[in-house]
Amino acid sequence: MTTVGDLKRPLDAEEEASSKKACLEVSDGKTGEDGGQQGDELKRTKTHEEEFDELFEGGFLDEPLKAPVAPEEAARREFAETIAQKGYRVDEEELPELLTVIHEKAPSWGEQKERRSAAFLIGCIARSTRACRISFVAQDGLKLLGAVLKEAVRRLSGTEGREEAGMVTLACLACLKALPLGRASLWEHRQAIGKPFDELHKWCAKERSALAAELRAPTLELCKRWKRQPKPAAQEQSPEDKAMRRRVVELISQGLQGFGGASPASPAGPLPSPAQLPNNLVAVEVENLLWGKYGKAKVADYRHHARMLRSNLSQSGNSELRGRVLSGALKPEELIAMDSNALAPEEVRKKREEAQEKAMRESVVEELIPLHLQDGDNSAFDRGADLNTAPVVWVSPSKEKEKAKKEEVEEDSPSQKDALRMLPPPTPFTLSTPAPAPPTVDVSTPEMMATPGPDDDDEDELSVLRYLSAPP
Numbered sequence: 001m002t003t004v005g006d007l008k009r010p011l012d013a014e015e016e017a018s019s020k021k022a023c024l025e026v027s028d029g030k031t032g033e034d035g036g037q038q039g040d041e042l043k044r045t046k047t048h049e050e051e052f053d054e055l056f057e058g059g060f061l062d063e064p065l066k067a068p069v070a071p072e073e074a075a076r077r078e079f080a081e082t083i084a085q086k087g088y089r090v091d092e093e094e095l096p097e098l099l100t101v102i103h104e105k106a107p108s109w110g111e112q113k114e115r116r117s118a119a120f121l122i123g124c125i126a127r128s129t130r131a132c133r134i135s136f137v138a139q140d141g142l143k144l145l146g147a148v149l150k151e152a153v154r155r156l157s158g159t160e161g162r163e164e165a166g167m168v169t170l171a172c173l174a175c176l177k178a179l180p181l182g183r184a185s186l187w188e189h190r191q192a193i194g195k196p197f198d199e200l201h202k203w204c205a206k207e208r209s210a211l212a213a214e215l216r217a218p219t220l221e222l223c224k225r226w227k228r229q230p231k232p233a234a235q236e237q238s239p240e241d242k243a244m245r246r247r248v249v250e251l252i253s254q255g256l257q258g259f260g261g262a263s264p265a266s267p268a269g270p271l272p273s274p275a276q277l278p279n280n281l282v283a284v285e286v287e288n289l290l291w292g293k294y295g296k297a298k299v300a301d302y303r304h305h306a307r308m309l310r311s312n313l314s315q316s317g318n319s320e321l322r323g324r325v326l327s328g329a330l331k332p333e334e335l336i337a338m339d340s341n342a343l344a345p346e347e348v349r350k351k352r353e354e355a356q357e358k359a360m361r362e363s364v365v366e367e368l369i370p371l372h373l374q375d376g377d378n379s380a381f382d383r384g385a386d387l388n389t390a391p392v393v394w395v396s397p398s399k400e401k402e403k404a405k406k407e408e409v410e411e412d413s414p415s416q417k418d419a420l421r422m423l424p425p426p427t428p429f430t431l432s433t434p435a436p437a438p439p440t441v442d443v444s445t446p447e448m449m450a451t452p453g454p455d456d457d458d459e460d461e462l463s464v465l466r467y468l469s470a471p472p
Contacts, residue, residue, distance in 0.1 A: 072109040073471060076117055079106075080469040083124050088465045090121070090128045092135050099139060112472045115168065118148050120468035123171030126178040127461065133179055134277055134328045146192030148172055153200045156211075164472075166211045169200065170464050173218040180277070180328050184232040184284040197222075230292040232284060241296065245287060248306045253283035255313030256322055276326040285332045293336065308340055317345030 069077075079101055083090060090098065098121055106114040122145055125136050149172040155165035176193070186194055201223065204216040233245035256279045286309070294302035313322055321343065324330040341349060 072113065075105065076109050076113050077471070079117060080120060083121070084465075084469055088124045088127055088462065090124050090132050092129065092132045095125075095132055095135050096139065099141065099144070102144065112164075115148065115151060116164070116468050116472055118144060119152075119168040119171045120465060122148060122175045123461065123465050123468060126171070126174040130328055137179060137181075137277060137281075142189050143192050145172060145175060146189070146196055149193065149200070150196040153196055153203060156200075156203055162211060166215060167464050167467050169215055170218070170460075171468060173215070173222070174461055174464075176222060177218065180331075182285050182288065182332075183226040183229040184288040185281055186226060187232045187234055188281060188284060230288055232288055233291070244299075244303075245291060248290070248303070249280070249283045249287045251306050251310045252286050252313075253279045255310035256282060256326060258314055258316070258319070258322065276323070277328065279326070282326060282332065286335060289332050289336050305336070309335070309343070312340060312343035315345055315348075317347055318343075321345075 079098075083098075102114075102118050102121060106117050109117070125133060125141070148168060152165045152168040152172065155161050156169065176197075186197075197219075200215070201219055204212050204219050233242060233249060236242035236245060287306070290302055290305055294305070312318065313325075321330070325332075325335055341352065344352070
């Protein structure tokens with residue numbers, strides 16, 4: 001009789017073997033004690049080792065298990081990888097689509113992912129081409145930049161997420177440094193960018209931490225650049241000077257639009273382009289530099305220069321010049337340094353040059369020299385000779401010099417006869433003449449090592465972009 005103690009007792013080797021044999025007999029369909037067929041009803045349970053072997057043979061464990069990725073995280077990764085594959089740079093053609101993703105799709109990814117994705121795009125624009133940066137400004141990208149900077153400065157003043165806020169701020173500062181923005185442009189966007197930047201400047205001044213020290217250097221660099229420029233027209237204290245400067249801004253803006261007169265009847269300017277700055281933004285920058293060049297002491301020169309710019313820019317043949325100014329290829333400081341002749345269209349410049357050369361030729365009085373016709377070498381005729389023997393021929397010394405130079409050039413250049421002349425056949429002496437030895441090259445002098453190019457990637461900016469492109 002089997003007791004409870006026998007059930008708890010561990011089985012020996014013979015009993016365990018017989019138990020396994022009985023299980024196998026039952027699974028193979030053999031009869032039990034009652035003589036009934038029970039193979040179809042009872043199945044042997046698989047051990048854990050056998051289940052693991054089946055999984056291994058089926059290939060289930062060939063690749064590591066991956067956690068499922070949320071749809072918003074997958075969309076964020078696709079957005080970041082698209083830009084990272086191109087060296088963290090943005091193409092001008094892709095910028096509108098990327099801005100649409102940030103404005104419309106990124107809010108559904110979550111607040112933190114949206115903030116980091118926007119900062120990542122702003123940092124990549126700082127490393128992109130000039131046309132892409134101009135297009136970013138033209139498509140109201142400064143509003144996005146100001147919103148991201150404002151949120152980052154707010155989080156810097158808090159206690160949580162300051163490291164991420166510092167990375168976002170560095171990306172915004174790099175973009176501000178790369179964009180064609182001066183003090184006048186910053187004043188025009190003082191609500192979007194000016195106020196957040198002032199708050200950042202105050203925070204860096206009062207904060208004593210490693211993060212504030214890291215942000216203080218690029219902030220002070222931008223402040224020094226903008227303070228070297230004069231105050232914009234909107235900040236002028238005198239009402240008369242403010243009205244005069246605003247009028248000059250309107251004149252320059254009309255010239256950039258192609259308006260030649262006070263009445264905008266038929267503009268001849270280029271069609272609007274995503275890679276062109278707004279006219280008013282460029283006009284305030286040009287006027288600001290003009291005021292800094294002349295100032296209140298030379299108001300007459302200031303007005304004359306402004307009218308000259310408007311009249312030259314508005315000419316119908318100067319669409320290329322206007323396009324260069326609006327696209328940023330010609331900077332405002334380079335524009336005000338050009339004179340009226342340099343600003344004129346190409347056809348007008350050619351006509352002016354031809355008129356100047358003609359006037360110079362007519363104004364020069366040259367003393368002619370008598371030439372004796374019987375002299376074979378065309379030597380100058382002696383004034384003391386008998387002039388009754390032959391008529392006097394007067395020649396110009398400058399033309400004679402040009403003629404002599406032309407003859408020298410024709411003598412030095414190989415003529416058609418010399419080019420077709422056959423060379424003599426080789427002789428045994430010429431065949432036996434050894435060929436000249438090649439010149440020896442001094443290999444002791446090492447070659448100059450190549451210097452780093454101006455477009456080398458900045459490791460600091462790349463580290464910021466890698467941080468912002470990683471999942472939060």
